[in-house]
Structures are given as structure tokens and as C-alpha cells.
Amino acid sequence: MQALGESSAGVTTIAVMTSWPDTRILDLFGISAPIVLAPMAGPVLADLTVAVAQAGGLGSLPCALLPADRIRAELTEIRSRTDAAINLNFFCHTTPEPDPVADLAWRARLAPYYVEAGLDPSVTPVASNRNPFDGGACEIIEEFRPEAVSFHFGLPEAALLERVRATGAKVLGCATTVAEARWLADRGADLIIAQGAEAGGHRGMFLSTDVGTQVGTFALVPQVVDAVDVPVIAAGGIGDPRAIVAALALGAAAVQIGTAYLYTPEARIAVGHRKALLEQNADDATALTNVFTGRPARGIVNRAMRELGPMSEATPPFPRAGGALAPLRSATEPAGSTDFMSLWSGQAGTLSARYAGLSAAELTRTLAREALARL
Structure with a gap:
């Protein structure tokens, strides 16, 4: 220069x-x-x-x-x-030690959503990894x-x-x-x-x-x-x-x-994630949340973040929290819902939309x- x-x-x-x-x-x-x-x-x-x-x-x-x-x-x-x-x-x-009590408490917190989505809350989901x-x-x-x-x-x-x-x-x-x-x-x-x-x-x-x-x-x-x-x-x-x-x-x-x-x-x-990014405007919020994995991560605020967190003391340690949310995403995403999808995005997402x-x-x-x- x-x-x-x-x-x-x-x-x-x-x-x-x-x-x-x-x-x-x-x-x-x-x-x-x-x-x-x-x-x-x-x-x-x-x-x-x-x-x-x-x-x-x-x-x-x-x-x-x-x-x-x-x-x-x-x-x-x-x-x-x-x-x-x-x-x-x-x-x-560090992979956390098994904690059945924490896992059960988290599943109990999610049980109403399972019922709403037509899922059996008593079925143990596949562990997230x-x-x-x-x-x-x-x-x-x-x-x-x-x-x-x-x-x-x-x-x-x-x-x-x-x-x-x-x-x-x-x-x-x-x-x-x-x-x-x-x-x-x-x-x-x-x-x-x-x-x-x-x-x-x-x-x-x-x-x-x-x-x-x-x-x-x-x-x-x-x-x-x-x-x-x-x-x-x-x-x-x-x-x-x-x-x-x-x-x-x-x-x-x-x-x-x-x-x-x-x-x-x-x-x-996912289609829903891309749509959420494209429809963002400067007033749409992102937030740090732990409800999807058990560790803080930033994403576009959706129903799961609003109603369960965004930061919740009920989540099991990373990465186990995600396992119980996965069936909810699978059940709701085909209808176009992003309620239980992790919509990762930084705060400057709208600057990139152009x-x-x-x-x-x-x-x-x-x-x-x-x-x-x-x-």
C-alpha cells in the first residue's frame, strides 16, 4: 500500500x-x-x-x-x-458420562410436544452424538x-x-x-x-x-x-x-x-433453514441457545427456542440434548415446519442476503x- x-x-x-x-x-x-x-x-x-x-x-x-x-x-x-x-x-x-435422570427429565419436558406431533413420548429416542x-x-x-x-x-x-x-x-x-x-x-x-x-x-x-x-x-x-x-x-x-x-x-x-x-x-x-435465512430481515432475532445440543449455539429464534429456552437448565450435557429433539423435527419438517429445527445463523445474516x-x-x-x- x-x-x-x-x-x-x-x-x-x-x-x-x-x-x-x-x-x-x-x-x-x-x-x-x-x-x-x-x-x-x-x-x-x-x-x-x-x-x-x-x-x-x-x-x-x-x-x-x-x-x-x-x-x-x-x-x-x-x-x-x-x-x-x-x-x-x-x-x-469430553463425552459426558451417562445420566439417565437428566435424560428422562429432558424427555419429560418435551413430552407435550411429542403428544402434539402424534409421537409416543415413552419411546426412547436414538442418542445424539x-x-x-x-x-x-x-x-x-x-x-x-x-x-x-x-x-x-x-x-x-x-x-x-x-x-x-x-x-x-x-x-x-x-x-x-x-x-x-x-x-x-x-x-x-x-x-x-x-x-x-x-x-x-x-x-x-x-x-x-x-x-x-x-x-x-x-x-x-x-x-x-x-x-x-x-x-x-x-x-x-x-x-x-x-x-x-x-x-x-x-x-x-x-x-x-x-x-x-x-x-x-x-x-x-434443509429447505426450511434456507427459507428462514432468505426471509430474515434486520428486525428478526437470533439468539444463543442450548436446547438443540446442550451447548450454546446461535440461530434464528423459532418455537423451540422461545418455549424451551433459549438457554435451559433442563438440557442434558452436550451432545445428548439433540437426540430427544430429533423425532420432533422428523415429524414436523415434512409439513414445512421449522419449529424444532436448529436454524444456525450469525447476527449479520441479512448483510449476506444480497x-x-x-x-x-x-x-x-x-x-x-x-x-x-x-x-
Whole structure:
């Protein structure tokens, strides 16, 4: 970037940005745009990952919902279509001990909805599951050797983390507070994703469970930048070029974008979820809720969130809460209802709606081009 100055004729010149202000992440992964696809479990599979990677961003594949054979299948598909850098994402939660009392209490709370939907509340639903990172997942990383591996809810145990690092992959950790950012950096994270309270989907919080103390993105990012020596990726509320420019101005080396990509045709989301996103307006609320999984996550407010929460002390620990809600979604979704569907969305979802209909590759290039123009 050229500084503001005077020409030989004494006329003031204005700087023109021809490249990104911080190229550390671009250089690290060989990408051309400082845009990371948020690893949204469910909506993101190979098509979306490849599209973002081919357009110059860092494509991500969320693995927490996928069995090992499916992860391998998706990675094989990705590698057959691009050799660009990709990021694999995993959860690092601890599987909770069985708690029949909590499970029964939650099912009792949901029983009236079962009766309303014509379901038998006495039938035990299939348990909900999210796969925490383990030795089997580590073997997949050793086999495919992705350029980046990101973790939600902390980091895996030291021995597993060392195996990941031995493959050459850079380790990304998600922090929702400065304390979490320092914790991640002290344990060897190469990059920090600073996830503000505006972000859609699950909060990456792991040192605290108090959602009331969560910090917004544009207050969190500069504090994390000042607290750690590694590059910072801003996440949450980044839905258009203005937000990208703001995040970079606050010291972020890149941004992670999720909700904007839910509008693309490559996103694997339910018809009702897509409709809710498209029909949002600036007055529609999103909220943090734990009723769908047992952990705080941000989504568009619907009946389940209004009547059961949005934050409920009755939910079993993550991820068991979702099992009892699944039959209600299955029974009501065919009629077009989103009452019991997790409608994940960040607070800036409406800012991205004007890009609806663009492919993921077009969206990536458009956001990068318009952000550079603003810079």
C-alpha cells in the first residue's frame, strides 16, 4: 500500500491498496484471499470446501458429524478436484458420562410436544452424538496430511496434538475470550480464531460456560491480537466487505465466514433453514441457545427456542440434548415446519442476503474483490 503524500506538482495523492495488509496467512497456505470457510457441520461437504479453495480462500471440512469412512470419502473427493490448501475441523469436547435422570427429565419436558406431533413420548429416542477428536481421527490426518487442522472447544491431549503437528499441519484453535486465546497459544496453536458473540452455530468456548460474558467480534479481535504473537482470524458478524475491512483494520490477518455461505447452492441445508435465512430481515432475532445440543449455539429464534429456552437448565450435557429433539423435527419438517429445527445463523445474516444465488466460488471472489476495493 502506498502512503498518503504529495506529488512533484504539490497535489495530494491517495493511497491505493493493491494487496492485502497482512499476508502471513496467505503465505502460510498459498491462498490469494484472507477468507476462511467456517467449518459448519452439516452444511459443508466436499462441494463447498472445494469451491472456496479453488476461488483462493481456505476451504474447510467439518468432521465432527462424520464417521471415519465418510471423512475419508469426502477428503478423497476433495483431493481429486483440488490440490489447494484445506482445513479439517474437529470437536475436542469430553463425552459426558451417562445420566439417565437428566435424560428422562429432558424427555419429560418435551413430552407435550411429542403428544402434539402424534409421537409416543415413552419411546426412547436414538442418542445424539458428536465425535470428539481421537486416535482414529488423528490417523486420518496422518493419511491425508491437510495443510491446516482446526479445533473447537479447546485442543486435544498433548500426545494427539503432537501427532497432528508432526504431519506438517498448522493448528488452529478457536477462542471466545482473551484468556482462551492465551491458553491456546501457550499450548502451541499456530493461529487463533477469535470468535465473537455474533457468530452463528456453536460457540467455541471452553474455559467458561457463561454466555453472558461473551465478547463481540470487534471488541475481541484487537484484544486477542495484542495478547498473542500468532496470526488471528476474526469470526462472527462478518457478512460483507465492510466487515472484512473492519476486521483487518483491527489487526486480524484473515476472516472466517460462515452464514454468508449458507446462501450458496453448495450449502447442504434443509429447505426450511434456507427459507428462514432468505426471509430474515434486520428486525428478526437470533439468539444463543442450548436446547438443540446442550451447548450454546446461535440461530434464528423459532418455537423451540422461545418455549424451551433459549438457554435451559433442563438440557442434558452436550451432545445428548439433540437426540430427544430429533423425532420432533422428523415429524414436523415434512409439513414445512421449522419449529424444532436448529436454524444456525450469525447476527449479520441479512448483510449476506444480497449475495444469495451466487456460487460459493463467486461469493469468495466477490467478497475479496469488494473488500480490496474498499481498502
